[in-house]
Amino acid sequence: MDRDPPVSDEDDHLETLVPQNHTKPPSPTPRSRSPPSSFGVTALRPALPSAAASLARALWSRRYLVLFVSLPLLALVLFLSLGGASSLRLPASIRLPSAGPAADPAASRMREAELRALYLLRSQRSGLLSLFNRTAAPTNGSASALISLSDLQAALESQIKINREIQAALLSAHRSGAGNATEDGLDLISLPPEAHVHGGTPWPDLGGAQPEGGLPVVITYEEFVEKRKKVSIDQFICYIASPPCFLDEDHIKKLKGLGISLGKIEAAWPEDAKLKEPKKRYVGDITPKFSTDAEVLGIGDMFYADIEDEWVNQPGGPLAHKCKTLIQPSRLIMLTAQRFVQTFLGGNYIALHFRRHGFLKFCNVKKESCFFPIPQAAECILRIVEKANAPVIYLSTDAADSETNLLQSLVVLNDRQVPLVKRPEHHSSEKWDALLYRNHMGGDNQVEAMLDKTICALSNVFIGSSGSTFTEDIFRLRRGWGSASHCDEYLCQGELPNYIAEQD
Secondary structure: OOOOOOOOHHHHHHHHHOOOOOOOOOOOOOOOOOOHHHOOHHHHHHHOOOHHHHHHHHHHHHHHHHHHHHHHHHHHHHHHHOOHHHHOOOOHHHOOOOOOOOOOHHHHHHHHHHHHHHHHHHHHHHHHHHHHHHHOOOOOOOOOOOOOHHHHHHHHHHHHHHHHHHHHHHHHOOOOOHHHOOHHHOOOEEOOOHHHHOOOOOOEOHHHHOOOOOOOOEEOHHHHHHHOOOOEEOEEEEOOOOOHHHOOHHHHHHHHHOOOEEOOEEEOOHHHHHOOOOOOEOHHHHHHHOOOOOOOEEOOOOOOOOEOHHHHOOOOOHHHOOOOOOOOEOHHHHHHHHHHHHHHHOOOOEEEEEOOOOHHHHHHOOOOOOOOOHHHHHHHHHHHHHHHOOOOEEEEEOOOHHHHHHHHHHOEEOOEEOOEEOOOOOOOOOOOOHHHHHOOOOOOHHHHHHHHHHHHHOOOEEEEOOOOHHHHHHHHHHHHHOOOOOOOEEOOOOOOOOOOOOOO
16 A cells, blocks of 8 residues: 655755745546656656756745845844843843843843832732632631731831832942942941940940941041041031930030040031920021032031931931941840840740839920830730730839739739749859859940840830930840841830829
């Protein structure tokens, strides 16, 4: 039984390249085809009338072939010449090296950051919609069960992570590489000498404040002295007007006693001297006041500074830096804090900074007092305890026992007293603070203050005292470590004391 001869790819191409105005020869029927062994050039002769026609057809076919090959090449040349290559967004792992540097690298980085953020936003929207549908009450026709609390927490953590990735993507376009900076072009922060401020206590970890892999941005006073032959503050522009820079005669004498020559001390806004607190300032107010050609500029205390929020939140601003919080606990203090938590508190606890000493008068001169009666403070604490579901509270306070005892008696939830744990005095039988005493750091007030801050910063939830620098240091540590909680807040935040005494 004869089989049909196989049609080769060459035959198909020949048939495709025959122009439409030529008549296609009729295909032979299966019976009239020759056997495969006899198939050859002679089989094509009936289809080709003459040698001239064969030559013309071959030339015509080659013209089409050249045309089809040249069209894609021409399109590619036009595409590259019009800058189309810049619109190709290959994954970073397979991106092709360019022939030359990009015309605008900053714009390219910005576009990539925006596209990455857009992708993450769409992913977050999809996840939130899915979460919303799962938390909605099921209809009669739907048998899907409500989402469990653990699944809800996991989903929310995932969305928070995506939100951080979005922020990182948008801010990445505004970060400049550290390799482009030169030592002469850096702005450095110099700390006062430890003997002047901290009594020589070696509790700050200055190295922890430096950016990873970059040039230092914070230096000690000793390093500052080594860099300059003459130690001087060329100009003092004080943010706080009264007293200027919070410098009294005693502080000025101490600075001069260290061999530091001071320039003229002047306030940026002298009119603020009549106010209890400085006014809220904006970018347009601050920039011209503090623009100077001075090599060393002093600005004084910034505790009461009220700066435009949009300025410190802008891309490329403080949120984008790689520096950690300036004052970091040393390794010994961190280990001691962890041992205290393991001994007395466990993995789930609330930390409360309850500032009382000298706070009554300080708070009552403010427009909104921050000194709360103990019964009202206990109610505010219980609301957070119920929300955080924590079994114990670490109490960092300077209050007298009479106040803390009353507070303890009022912090009762579901007929169970929530313990307020204070750091006990040193005892040789307890080993949680042995490292400090072994290294002759035990009993130092500054060390114990930093230890308290560290224990508070390690907590699941932190309650602070509004207006306290101690509280603000803890909030900064928690933000820097990524341990901040959505339950963190000031004591009785958003409320006023239910009773305020008259001023003397």
